[in-house]
Every structure is written in C-alpha cells, then in structure tokens.
Amino acid sequence: MQISIQLNGKKITEEIRPDLLLIDWVRQHGCYSVKCGCETSNCGLCTVFLDEKPVLSCSILAARADGRKVDTLEGLKEEAEEFGAFIADQGAEQCGFCNPGMIMNAIALFREIADPTDDEIKEYLAGNLCRCSGYEGQLRGIRAFIEYRKKGGAVCDK
Amino acid sequence: MLKIREYVKVKTLEEAYELNQKRSNRILGGMLWMKMSDAQIQTAIDLSGLGLDQIEENEEEFSIGCMVTLRQLEEHEGLAKWSSGIIRESVKDIVGVQFRNLATIGGSLFGRFGFSDVLTAFLALDTYVELFKGGLVTLKEFAERERDNDILVRVIVKKTPGRQVYLTHRNTKTDFPVLAVAIAAERDGARVVVGARPLRAMCVNVDDAWKEKLEHADCTPEELRELAGELAEQVPTGSNMRASAAYRKHLANVLIRRGLFELHDRFAADTGVDMDKGGQQNAD
Numbered sequence: 114m115q116i117s118i119q120l121n122g123k124k125i126t127e128e129i130r131p132d133l134l135l136i137d138w139v140r141q142h143g144c145y146s147v148k149c150g151c152e153t154s155n156c157g158l159c160t161v162f163l164d165e166k167p168v169l170s171c172s173i174l175a176a177r178a179d180g181r182k183v184d185t186l187e188g189l190k191e192e193a194e195e196f197g198a199f200i201a202d203q204g205a206e207q208c209g210f211c212n213p214g215m216i217m218n219a220i221a222l223f224r225e226i227a228d229p230t231d232d233e234i235k236e237y238l239a240g241n242l243c244r245c246s247g248y249e250g251q252l253r254g255i256r257a258f259i260e261y262r263k264k265g266g267a268v269c270d271k
Numbered sequence: 272m273l274k275i276r277e278y279v280k281v282k283t284l285e286e287a288y289e290l291n292q293k294r295s296n297r298i299l300g301g302m303l304w305m306k307m308s309d310a311q312i313q314t315a316i317d318l319s320g321l322g323l324d325q326i327e328e329n330e331e332e333f334s335i336g337c338m339v340t341l342r343q344l345e346e347h348e349g350l351a352k353w354s355s356g357i358i359r360e361s362v363k364d365i366v367g368v369q370f371r372n373l374a375t376i377g378g379s380l381f382g383r384f385g386f387s388d389v390l391t392a393f394l395a396l397d398t399y400v401e402l403f404k405g406g407l408v409t410l411k412e413f414a415e416r417e418r419d420n421d422i423l424v425r426v427i428v429k430k431t432p433g434r435q436v437y438l439t440h441r442n443t444k445t446d447f448p449v450l451a452v453a454i455a456a457e458r459d460g461a462r463v464v465v466g467a468r469p470l471r472a473m474c475v476n477v478d479d480a481w482k483e484k485l486e487h488a489d490c491t492p493e494e495l496r497e498l499a500g501e502l503a504e505q506v507p508t509g510s511n512m513r514a515s516a517a518y519r520k521h522l523a524n525v526l527i528r529r530g531l532f533e534l535h536d537r538f539a540a541d542t543g544v545d546m547d548k549g550g551q552q553n554a555d
Contacts, residue, residue, distance in 0.1 A: 131278035167369045176278045241368010
C-alpha cells in the first residue's frame with residue numbers, strides 16, 4: 114500500500130507493507146534516536162510526535178500515519194539540544210538509553226503545560242521508564258529548565 | 272507477531288460492517304492490545320476516516336465517537352464535571368500520555384477486558400453503546416454479551432445527576448489494576464462496579480433505602496462498613512499473577528468502604544450536614 118507522511122518536515126511517499134510499524138518506518142528513514150525498548154507499549158523509548166502529540170511508534174502502524182505529520186528527535190534538534198543540556202548537567206542520563214524518549218515527552222509536556230508542578234511532571238512522564246536513575250536527576254533537570262525558561266532563555270515555546 | 276495482509280481505511284460504516292463479517296478480518300481500535308498478539312489478519316479495517324474521533328455534548332448527553340482516545344476523555348472538561356472526575360481518574364494511570372494518545376474508547380469497551388479501568392468507570396455512569404446493527408443498548412447489557420461482528424460506533428453518557436467515586440489498587444503505578452471500584456449514586460439508583468476482579472467488571476445494585484441514607488449523609492461509620500461488607504460479598508473474585516482471589520476479596524471490601532465514605536462525605540458537603548455522625552474519612 115502507498116503512504117505519504119511528512120517526516121521531520123520532509124514529505125515522503127512510498128509503498129509499504131500494511132503491518133509495518135511506525136518505529137520501523139522512521140528508522141528506515143534514518144531516525145535512529147527512535148529505539149525499540151520493551152515492545153509492550155510500556156517504556157516510552159519509541160516516542161515520536163504524530164500531528165504534534167506524543168505517541169508510541171512501536172504501537173501504531175505506519176499506515177495510520179498516512180497523510181499526517183511525524184516528528185522525531187532528529188527534527189527537533191535545537192529544542193532537544195537545549196533541554197538535553199539540562200539533563201546532562203544533572204548527570205541524569207547515566208546509560209542514556211531512555212533519554213531520546215524522555216526528551217521527546219518532556220518537550221510535549223512543556224508545549225502542553227507552561228509551568229508544570231512536580232506532580233504534573235511525574236504524571237506526564239509516567240510512561241517513560243528509566244532503569245538507572247530513579248528519576249531524581251531528570252526531575253532536577255526539568256525543574257532547572259523550567260526556571261531557565263521562565264527567565265526567557267528557551268526557544269521551546271510554540 | 273501481528274501480521275496484516277491488507278489495510279482498508281473505510282469510507283462508510285456499512286463498508287466496515289461488511290468487511291468485518293469475515294472472521295479473518297479485524298477492526299482496529301488503538302491497536303495496543305491487538306499488537307501484542309500473534310494474530311494473522313487478512314484485512315485490517317481502519318475507522319479513523321469516519322469522523323468518530325470527537326466528543327459531542329448537548330443538554331442531555333455526551334456522544335463519544337469510538338475513535339476518541341483515552342487522552343481526549345481525560346482532558347474533556349464537560350465529562351470531568353458530569354462524572355465527578357471519575358473518567359479522568361480511571362484513565363490517568365493507564366501507562367502514559369503516549370499510550371493514552373493512541374488507545375481508543377471503542378477498543379477499550381469492545382474488548383470487554385477484565386483489566387479495564389475504562390469499562391469499570393463507564394459502567395458506573397448512565398452509559399449506552401450505539402452498535403451499527405444492534406442499535407442502542409445499555410453498557411451493562413453490552414458488557415455481559417459475548418463478542419460478535421457488530422461495530423461499536425459511539426458511547427452515549429446520559430447527564431443523569433448524581434455523585435460518583437473511583438478507586439483502584441495497583442502493584443505499580445502504571446500497571447493494570449489489581450482491583451478497580453467505581454461507585455455511583457444517581458437519580459435512578461446507586462450501584463457499585465467492581466473491575467479487574469480479574470474477570471470482567473460487574474455491577475452490584477445498592478438497595479434504595481441505603482441509597483437514600485447515603486444521599487442524606489445519614490449513615491454512621493459502622494453502617495457504611497456493614498454496607499461495604501455486604502456489597503463486597505456479592506462480588507466473585509479470581510486469582511492471577513497480580514493477586515489471589517482472597518486478596519482481591521479483601522481489597523473489594525476496603526475499596527468499596529473507602530468509596531462509600533468518600534461519597535458520604537461529598538453528600539454531606541452538598542447538604543451542609545455536620546459530619547460528626549459518619550463523615551470522618553476512614554483511615555484504613
């Protein structure tokens with residue numbers, strides 16, 4: 114079947130198998146930040162934006178994204194790098210495996226809630242699992258980023 | 272691994288219904304549970320082009336298209352207001368935002384899954400499902416039926432005045448519930464719904480005399496404990512890897528009791544009743 118998806122701003126039209134998952138499709142197009150972690154829709158590692166909303170690319174068919182807009186970490190470079198620096202400052206990455214999915218969903222959070230409370234941060238990021246850190250480092254990084262943004266330092270607002 | 276040979280984004284419900292009569296074809300909801308299976312699907316039927324992804328509200332009811340996501344349910348202010356917040360409460364711990372942006376109400380209810388928070392919460396409300404061929408049936412009746420090849424088109428929630436509470440117990444925060452309890456006292460009666468038993472959610476009606484006492488915030492703590500015990504006794508429970516039947520039975524009593532105390536407190540707050548008698552939230 115033929116699909117047409119706008120991936121990171123570039124329209125791609127091609128033939129695919131009907132059961133091709135979106136994660137496999139974006140990786141075929143060089144988006145290697147999108148990784149397969151649990152394969153059970155639980156870890157958040159494969160998070161991409163579908164029409165600006167965070168979704169699990171391991172759990173949706175590429176066919177469902179036909180005619181829509183998909184963004185990965187590769188397409189959010191400036192935003193992602195800016196926020197990622199705050200995570201790195203806290204040493205929160207450790208092994209770094211969960212980081213792309215965590216950054217994607219944190220950016221979705223910042224776009225949706227301008228000044229989230231700790232409870233809102235924890236609730237929004239509950240679907241992103243990290244097995245190294247216990248999440249404290251990420252929480253500190255997010256708080257620091259929000260403070261920085263309040264002082265007018267971030268480009269992340271849309 | 273899930274295999275799909277053909278994919279059809281249907282243009283009408285009639286087309287979807289006809290395709291769905293073949294056993295090897297399947298309608299896709301959010302696809303999150305189906306994706307975990309090894310199903311070999313001849314034709315996957317996609318309803319996402321039919322405009323069934325909206326929540327419409329009028330003076331009498333909410334009409335929720337089958338492709339509405341759990342995240343849309345969670346964020347809908349009108350539903351939150353009319354359900355005492357239990358719709359949001361019931362979905363907020365389902366994995367994460369990314370999951371809830373995909374999972375649909377149609378898939379959640381059509382599957383009638385034993386673990387379903389969504390089925391438990393909606394059963395507590397005055398809810399109907401609109402089936403393409405079967406017409407309008409109560410969610411309670413639908414939940415008791417076996418799966419067939421009809422299509423769940425919309426979910427209708429009547430704006431029946433009342434108060435509701437929702438409680439769950441989970442071993443870990445984003446896991447399936449070990450037990451889920453929703454309690455509603457509405458104009459047409461009071462009921463307790465127990466889900467994740469781990470069998471399909473079931474309804475137990477509360478006697479009208481008890482309902483009246485609850486609504487007048489006129490129960491003592493002892494009476495509420497007694498009522499919780501009676502209701503919990505009527506709920507069969509089973510065992511699985513999350514918990515034993517005995518543990519679930521104990522939990523049912525505890526969660527129903529907590530729910531009744533919370534409901535009682537809310538009615539007391541509504542009527543301005545002094546809660547010396549029965550309003551103290553039970554701490555256990």
